[in-house]
Amino acid sequence: MTPFFADIEPITYQGTDSNAELAYRHYNPTEMLGDKTMAEHLRFAVCYWHNFVWPGNDPFGGQTFERPWFDDTMAAAKLKADVAFEMFALLQQPFFCFHDFDVRPEADTLAASNARLDEMVDYLLAKMETTGTRLLWGTANLFSHRRYMSGAATNPDPEVFAYAAATVKQCLDATHRMGGANYVLWGGREGYETLLNTDLKRELEQYGRFLSMVVDYKHKIGFEGTILIEPKPQEPTKHQYDFDTATVYGFLKKFDLEQEVKVNIETGHAVLAGHSFEHELATANALGIFGSIDANRNDYQSGWDTDQFPNNVPEMTLAYYHILAGGGFGNGGTNFDTKIRRQSLEPDDLLSGHIGAMDTCARAFKNAWQMQAEGALATPLAERYAAWDQPWAQAMLSENASLEAIAAEVERKGIDPTPRSGRQEQLENVVNRYC
Ligand code: XLS
Numbered sequence: 165m166t167p168f169f170a171d172i173e174p175i176t177y178q179g180t181d182s183n184a185e186l187a188y189r190h191y192n193p194t195e196m197l198g199d200k201t202m203a204e205h206l207r208f209a210v211c212y213w214h215n216f217v218w219p220g221n222d223p224f225g226g227q228t229f230e231r232p233w234f235d236d237t238m239a240a241a242k243l244k245a246d247v248a249f250e251m252f253a254l255l256q257q258p259f260f261c262f263h264d265f266d267v268r269p270e271a272d273t274l275a276a277s278n279a280r281l282d283e284m285v286d287y288l289l290a291k292m293e294t295t296g297t298r299l300l301w302g303t304a305n306l307f308s309h310r311r312y313m314s315g316a317a318t319n320p321d322p323e324v325f326a327y328a329a330a331t332v333k334q335c336l337d338a339t340h341r342m343g344g345a346n347y348v349l350w351g352g353r354e355g356y357e358t359l360l361n362t363d364l365k366r367e368l369e370q371y372g373r374f375l376s377m378v379v380d381y382k383h384k385i386g387f388e389g390t391i392l393i394e395p396k397p398q399e400p401t402k403h404q405y406d407f408d409t410a411t412v413y414g415f416l417k418k419f420d421l422e423q424e425v426k427v428n429i430e431t432g433h434a435v436l437a438g439h440s441f442e443h444e445l446a447t448a449n450a451l452g453i454f455g456s457i458d459a460n461r462n463d464y465q466s467g468w469d470t471d472q473f474p475n476n477v478p479e480m481t482l483a484y485y486h487i488l489a490g491g492g493f494g495n496g497g498t499n500f501d502t503k504i505r506r507q508s509l510e511p512d513d514l515l516s517g518h519i520g521a522m523d524t525c526a527r528a529f530k531n532a533w534q535m536q537a538e539g540a541l542a543t544p545l546a547e548r549y550a551a552w553d554q555p556w557a558q559a560m561l562s563e564n565a566s567l568e569a570i571a572a573e574v575e576r577k578g579i580d581p582t583p584r585s586g587r588q589e590q591l592e593n594v595v596n597r598y599c
């Protein structure tokens with residue numbers, strides 16, 4: 165054990181009557197809902213980067229956290245891994261996620277960086293073995309280093325494209341070796357700052373080719389996890405190509421990848437795109453590309469991607485409602501791509517953030533489960549569309565239908581629609597009853 169978390173005991177479920185700081189009040193990992201435990205339904209993951217790599221900087225100030233592993237050596241990387249897995253053991257969440265950049269210091273050449281990653285993967289694998297923590301997804305950081313300032317796959321310089329491709333190959337190998345359930349691509353710099361220097365068509369072609377090669381490679385090595393794109397409209401670039409779920413779908417369709425790639429939807433990114441979280445989830449369900457979530461919220465006043473822990477039960481209830489409506493998580497899960505505030509200096513602040521988030525999600529999930537079981541929204545929804553079950557209505561959607569035939573039918577039947585209430589307020593009240 166490292167001294168970092170000192171004598172803090174593993175976090176346990178203590179029920180809603182508990183006043184303990186470090187306890188779950190709603191997340192009871194072994195509680196059954198249907199034929200699965202809450203742990204199996206929610207598939208919580210802790211992210212490596214915000215918790216153990218981010219130094220607490222913001223655009224106006226630098227590091228606020230003092231961590232003994234903040235150093236560019238392999239010894240520091242191993243200490244960081246020790247502390248990370250100690251936190252995973254304390255929280256007892258089943259999964260974690262990481263970027264290559266989070267777990268190994270970068271070396272002078274790509275080959276040397278790769279060797280360091282390999283060494284760290286061995287180190288992490290041993291820890292996964294002892295703690296039982298699994299990998300929800302791995303990913304490559306193709307946005308922090310200055311070589312990526314004009315993009316990775318969409319860079320005007322083919323050398324950067326090549327470097328990024330080699331890096332993703334390495335990270336896919338690592339994710340595969342660690343039994344990852346998914347592999348994520350978040351295109352932080354795949355976008356542009358100004359159209360004055362950007363050939364949009366060319367960059368999208370490059371991106372399409374890149375992603376096709378990622379999918380080919382996944383099949384070559386026999387990786388059975390899901391490839392996920394994480395949509396985000398902007399930040400860091402002014403405009404990102406993976407703007408939102410619908411945009412990603414159009415892109416996948418163009419490159420024949422819509423059966424191969426799904427989306428990892430982040431609460432705060434949905435809001436940045438001018439949507440709600442549930443809009444993005446429902447869209448992904450409708451298009452058949454739902455994969456996984458990053459459950460971190462934004463500050464809704466500042467409008468930035470502040471990566472805060474989820475704390476809004478009604479918002480998460482509707483999110484899980486749509487996830488359940490789509491059949492729940494397959495390979496996906498609930499990742500906390502979250503960071504404590506830069507003034508939250510203490511080790512136990514890291515724990516409090518996750519405990520609150522897991523309790524929020526557990527409450528929300530139970531609400532959603534109940535809503536689903538009782539058909540609270542599904543029954544009125546089915547009623548709203550029930551008239552479409554009539555044969556003449558179905559016929560209008562068949563391939564034989566035509567505008568002329570429908571026009572004749574309107575005249576023959578004297579069709580004259582009667583407007584019906586959408587019942588929005590009643591439905592909002594229904595949701596509130598469950599929250
Ligand atoms: C940034 C993204 C990032 C991805 C992983 O906004 O959310 O953290 O999840 O690269």
Ligand code: NI
Nearest residue numbers: 430433469501
């Ligand atoms: Ni984000």
Ligand code: NI
Nearest residue numbers: 394430458501
């Ligand atoms: Ni994210």
